[in-house]
Amino acid sequence: MNDFKEISYQQWKEQxxxxxxxxxxEATLVWNSEEDINVQPFYMQNALENNLSSTFxxxxxxxxxxxxxxxxxxxxxxxxxxxxxxxxxxxxSLEFIGEIANLEKxxxxxxxxxxxxxxxxxxxxxxxxxxxxxxxxxxxxxYSNVKANFYSNNITNDIIALSKNKHVEKxxxxxxxxxxxxxxxxxxxxxxxxxxxxxxxxxxxxxKEAWNKIxxxxxxxxxxxxxxxxxxxxxxxFELITHQYQLNDEEMYIAAQTTLTPQPEIDVHNNxxxxxxxxxSAIIGxxxxxxxxxxxxxxxxxxxxxxxxxxxxxxxxxEESFLDKVVDPAKGAYYMETLTDExxxxxxxxxxxxxx
Numbered sequence: 585m586n587d588f589k590e591i592s593y594q595q596w597k598e599q600x601x602x603x604x605x606x607x608x609x610e611a612t613l614v615w616n617s618e619e620d621i622n623v624q625p626f627y628m629q630n631a632l633e634n635n636l637s638s639t640f641x642x643x644x645x646x647x648x649x650x651x652x653x654x655x656x657x658x659x660x661x662x663x664x665x666x667x668x669x670x671x672x673x674x675x676x677s678l679e680f681i682g683e684i685a686n687l688e689k690x691x692x693x694x695x696x697x698x699x700x701x702x703x704x705x706x707x708x709x710x711x712x713x714x715x716x717x718x719x720x721x722x723x724x725x726x727y728s729n730v731k732a733n734f735y736s737n738n739i740t741n742d743i744i745a746l747s748k749n750k751h752v753e754k755x756x757x758x759x760x761x762x763x764x765x766x767x768x769x770x771x772x773x774x775x776x777x778x779x780x781x782x783x784x785x786x787x788x789x790x791x792k793e794a795w796n797k798i799x800x801x802x803x804x805x806x807x808x809x810x811x812x813x814x815x816x817x818x819x820x821x822f823e824l825i826t827h828q829y830q831l832n833d834e835e836m837y838i839a840a841q842t843t844l845t846p847q848p849e850i851d852v853h854n855n856x857x858x859x860x861x862x863x864x865s866a867i868i869g870x871x872x873x874x875x876x877x878x879x880x881x882x883x884x885x886x887x888x889x890x891x892x893x894x895x896x897x898x899x900x901x902x903e904e905s906f907l908d909k910v911v912d913p914a915k916g917a918y919y920m921e922t923l924t925d926e927x928x929x930x931x932x933x934x935x936x937x938x939x940x
Contacts, residue, residue, distance in 0.1 A: 593628045600625065617810065619767055621926045627918035637924035640823065642816045643870035643912035644835050650908070651677035651703045651873035652898045653839070654891065656693075658682035658708075664695050666891075673892060674899045677703035677873055683710060690717045699725075703873065705733035711755060712742040719751050733799065739780050744787045747797050754799045754837065756780045762803035762843055766814045767927055771934035773800055773818075774825055778939055781829075791829040801839045802871075804862040811862070812914055813923035815840070815869030820928050821935070839873040840866035844882050855879040860897050867907045868914055874898060 601609050613625040632638045654670040656663050658680050667678050678697070684690050684706070706714045711734035718732055734746055735757035746755035758776050760769035777798050784794035800818065804811050815838055822836035842862040844855050856879045866874050876894040878886035886894075901907045914920040 593630050596626065596628070619765055619810065619927065619930060621923065627922055629918065631918040631922045635921055635925045636928055637816065637820060637921045640820050642819050642915065645911050646835065647870045647872055648908055648911045650867060650871055652895065653677035653679055653873050653875045654895065655679045655681055655875060658684060658693060664693050667693070667697060669888070670891070670895065671697065671702065673895050675895060679705040679707060681707045683708045684714050684717060687717050687720050690721055694721065699727055699730045705735065707735045709736055711736045712745055715746055715749050715752055719749070722751060739776065739783070743780060744784065747784055747789050747793065754797050756798045757801055758798060759801045760803060762805065766810060767930035767934055769802065770814065770818050770821060770931040771938060774821060774935050775938040792831055792834065795826055795829070795831065795834055799837045799839055801841060803843050804840050804866045805843050806858055806862065808861055808865050809920065809923060811865035812869040813920060813927050815866065815871060816914065816924045817927035817931060819870065820924070821931050824932070838871045839875070840871035841875040842877050844877055846882055852879050852883065856893060859894065863897050863901055867901060870912060
């Protein structure tokens with residue numbers, strides 16, 4: 585039996601107002617975020633009434649664990665050794681950045697890397713050429729069914745040929761702008777995604793296959809709870825938008841990347857602390873893949889030490905904090921569900937204006 589009477593939202597609010605001793609409740613305790621969302625000092629179960637977020641299975645079970653990614657500059661003479669060090673150090677995803685001129689260069693980069701147990705991505709201005717080189721590499725190897733991701737800076741007609749290439753997993757990277765509001769990051773990303781899907785479907789590729797070729801990359805900054813809500817809101821919006829293509833149960837692929845503080849007066853090691861909470865936001869928010877940038881990446885080329893620290897942040901969150909053991913740990917939290925729901929509404933409102 586419960587000997588305590590249930591206390592309503594209004595009763596709590598009245599008690600808080602009494603404790604404020606004449607100070608205004610709204611002015612003192614309610615703050616307006618950059619997203620123009622009024623954040624309340626407390627939330628109760630009534631916050632979930634008519635809440636879209638609480639009715640969705642926001643994060644799929646497949647994202648309980650995530651790919652630990654490291655970026656490799658292909659122009660470095662020891663790029664292959666860096667990749668091997670990353671893999672032996674705990675990464676299970678590699679992203680090679682830069683132009684790959686020929687098969688010899690690609691073979692050198694991939695030497696001694698077991699391709700069938702990792703996620704592999706290439707980012708450069710000639711993804712179609714890289715994909716063709718990769719196909720040649722596989723023909724001379726013992727691998728039979730290995731795929732990789734091939735991305736460039738822009739949505740070009742190459743995505744048509746790439747989407748039809750049997751060795752290509754994903755070929756469209758939609759990167760959000762970290763300088764814009766979160767709702768605009770998502771709305772702009774989905775508008776670009778629709779543009780890419782339209783190009784592919786007009787060229788004989790099904791809507792299902794087209795959406796599955798897209799990777800959404802989002803920057804993760806220091807607004808801890810809002811960043812969690814941003815990724816959760818993205819998945820809801822993705823589901824609602826893909827429903828318009830008569831698609832059900834499609835999974836959005838989210839790659840998250842931490843951000844660095846460029847101010848010279850900030851100790852670079854503070855970036856390590858920031859990266860830890862940013863990584864938590866990304867993981868709890870349900871990213872599929874996470875890149876933690878080395879703390880000195882803005883100063884030039886990261887060092888082996890800074891790369892190791894970046895890897896270890898993710899390993900600690902996975903192996904010691906067990907963040908890979910629970911699917912959508914934010915689900916049911918009144919504050920998180922409310923933030924998610926508010927962001928969804930703002931994203932969809934902006935998205936509809938952009939696509940007409």
